[in-house]
Amino acid sequence: MTINNATVYPRPDLPLLVVEDMPDLAGGFIAHEVLPILPVAISTAPVPKSLRGATANIHRTKRPKYGAYPTIQNVISSDAIYNCEDNGIEIPRDAKDIEIHGGQDKADLLFGAQALRSALLVQEYAAASLLFTTATFDSGYNAAAAAVWDHATDGKPLNDIANAKAAIQKACGMKANTVVMGYGSYVAMCKCPQVQTAIRNILGINTRGDAAIEIPLSTLSMILNVARILIGEATYNTANEGQTAVMANVWADNCLVCYTDTSSAGLMPGLGRTFVWENGLSGLSAADVQAMPAPLRHVMLELVGTTDNYEKMRARTYQDQLVLNKGAGYLITNTEAEA
Secondary structure (H helix, E strand, O other): OOOOOOOEEEEOHHHHHHHHHHOOOOOOOHHHHHHOOOEEEEEEEEEEEHHHHHOOOOOOOOOOOOOOOOOOOOOOOOEEEEEEEEEEEEEEEEEEHHHHOOOOHHHHHHHHHHHHHHHHHHHHHHHHHHHEEEEEEHOEEEOOOOOOOOOOOOOOOOHHHOOOOOOOHHOOOOOOHHHHHHHHHHHHHHHHHHHHHHHHHHHHHOOOOOOOOOHHHHHHHHHOOOEEEEEEOOEEEEOOOOOOOOOOEEEOOOOOEOOOOOOOOOOOOOOOOEEEEEHOOOOOOOOHHHHHOOHHHEEEEEEEEOOOOOEEEEEEEEEEEEEEHHHHHEEEEEEOOOO
């Protein structure tokens, strides 16, 4: 059967419709928050150095009599290049599939949701692979936990995170505002006697030494004194195609302490960004993009094919995930004993 792949029908409305019907579709995905989305007008370009890093030197500022003001040379320079590449995934369907799922509209929702989640999972895995490895961070910005965090006496996550925050503040002059954990690390922290004692002493909340509780992230944020805590809950199938599924967490049992930059210019000394070339998403206006909920803001859905009984649902992205400032992140490994 011949498919005319040149015929593409953009569906910029479909992600919104999918989310309205399935509000938890993107649940557990955090890549777009760890590496915040930065829309760009050019697909490939140098990345300006952050303002804080570029102006860290103490300069002479006194103007000589009848002279000119001192000048800083090459403040906005670049040491990285982003390259937004075309990525996509297609799910074929025929007239029978549409009939089984109750018509065109319902089939669009189902196949659109499947394509969206598949595309998001690929991006999530790429971000976790980039950020949850010691190879990304320089010496002094990664360390194993002093002990697994749920150890009855030796687990000290508050100490481990305080050390990470101190390193980040010294490196980039900013206070860490984000803590990223795999789900196992989060559970281990909730069980930790040091954390439960801090909650009782600082907040006056009686945890009763219950090792089975899940502490609200808002409570942990106050204890750790960070703006937000992100828990990676997405899972993926590690088995080969056709074999029995073997599920694993996308984000391992590690903890990343970092400063994330959400400014529109992307020039604060954040850990990194997800560069999204908006012009690569045909059919999407700037208003369409802004109307979408994150992380779907950078995924385009399209229908491909012209035959009466066969077509494909395509999810497509133009993006690049980059770590721009290694000093804005600190990776803590071995926070929980692997099962």
